[in-house]
Amino acid sequence: MKFLINGELIDKSDHFDVINPYNGELVDTVPIGYRSDADDAIESANNARRALNDLSAKEVSIKLFDACEELERESEDIAKLIVAEAGKPYKQAIVELQRSVETLQFAAEEAKRIYGESVPIDATGSVDARFFAFTKKVPLGVVGAITPFNYPVNLALHKIAPAIAAKNTVVMKPSMEAPLAALRLAEIINNHFPDGVINSVTGYGSEVGDAMVVSTGINKISFTGSVATGLFISSRSGMKKLTLELGGNDPLVVLEDADVEKAVSAATSGAFLFSGQVCIGVKRIILDNKIADEFIDLFAKEASKLKMGNPMDESTDIGPVINESAAIHIETAVNSAIEDGAELILGGNRKDCFYEPTILDNVNMTMDLVANETFGPVAPIIRVDGLDEAIKVANDTQYGLQAGVFTESIRSALRCANEIDAGSVLINKESTFRTDAMPFGGFKSSGMGKEGIKYAVEDMCKTKLIAFNCK
Ligand code: NAD
Secondary structure, eight states, rough: OOEETTTEEEEESEEEEETTTTTTTTEEEOOOHHHHHHHHHEEEEEEEHHHTTTTTTHHHHHHHHHHHHHHHHHHHHHHHHHHHOOOOOOOHHHHHHHHHHHHHHHHHHHHHHHOEEEGGGGGGTSSSTEEEEEEEEEOOOOEEOOOOOSSHHHHHHHHHHHHHHHHOOEEEEEOOSSSSHHHHHHHHHTTTEEEEEEEESOOOOIIIIIHHHHOOSSSEEEEEOOHHHHHHHHHOOOOOOEEEEOOOOOOEEEEEESSSHHHHHHHHHHHHHGGGGGTEEEEEEEEEEHHHHHHHHHHHHHTTTOOBSOOSSSSSSBBBOEEEEEEEEEHHHHHHHHHHEEEEEEOOOTTEEEEEEEEEEOOOTTTTHHSOOOOOSEEEEEEHHHHHHHHHHHOSEEEEEEEEESSSSSHHHHHHHSSSSSEEEEEESSSSOOTTTOOOEEEEEEEOOBBBBHHHHHOOOOEEEEEEEEO
């Protein structure tokens, strides 16, 4: 596939192979862009600002709805592209596409709801009642969207769709591991807007991504990816707005009075969705000792029913992870936890890019497996005695994306909701839950700023005050 600048598909002499992690076959190649390509894309986006701003809010909304219809028509093909490039099981890829359609719909609706407000500027003694003022929300200009491999379409849309709804033009850089579906998405958006409103460039993060981050032609970087890259970006971005959606290490807290069956089913879907390669995946299961044995028995039974295999097969639950080095990283973290005293309950084996759904008991927070984000199909169990210790362990991490808590006690639920330091605390639900309209974004090292269309639109506008002296 090619990337897109000013409505033209661009090829380069150097290419990157996109490999299917399931069978090692070549899916396609993408051009390796350089700094000069990022600069061309930024220039094209700046040149298109006028054409986008000349459209009425209603016209922008209609065009977003039109793009949404085309995306819906193409959903199956794009889902299959995600399966091939990222190894995501088809049934999960098609859900990503359904959500993506909804994300675009939310943005098409939000394009018509961007309000300023009247300002009582005569509240001061220095002017009289004939002085009045109001604010207007104006676009920032150009938004740079840098995205990861795991939700290549929906996470790109969480940047592109609100940016365009607020009349910003966009330069998008998808992940090198899974660029194909995102490139196709950019083509679809481009079919409905003036050339240059959306541009895409593939290339290395340190080259194309960095060129975007340091450019004075970009007014905001909206980044989703790892903490290390997010920190690096924030040190290089200068005076531009920044949204950082970073890694997570989300706890699932199961207290002594929890409905254990419901908690087990939440743990099974939360820890193993897309082989654990989900920022809001359940990455630590914090169990009260009183229900731990019952929970672990049931959990091992449920997890062993998950079907591992060809991700294109509609019945597959667990596909490969993104590449072999990611699988080796997971294997190393699990083996080192076992050497340090964790007990293997289920799984623990790797074959090429596949890693089995794995459950480990007696994990503690000093183990690398839980001190850092493992990003694999691993469910580490940390046993605790009572609510105070559960909250303490839940907070014993540099991350704070989301948290799930299972309890039937309103007092315990409220204490967790108030005391767990995370962007969302979900009671009787696993952390692996997001709707595309809700405010979403982590605390601590999990990032800054909120996504969710309404919130992203707010952050992709600036406020201008206009005052009239009618004296
Ligand atoms: P990554 O940080 O390696 O890469 C993300 C993007 O950044 C890629 O497009 C990459 O090319 C680009 N990049 C790399 N170096 C760069 C640089 N110097 N300047 C600019 N751009 C650069 O992340 P990944 O491995 O693709 O994704 C997995 C990570 O993303 C996990 O940590 C996961 O938790 C996180 N994530 C977070 C959320 C969220 O919403 N909080 C959602 C999904 C994934």
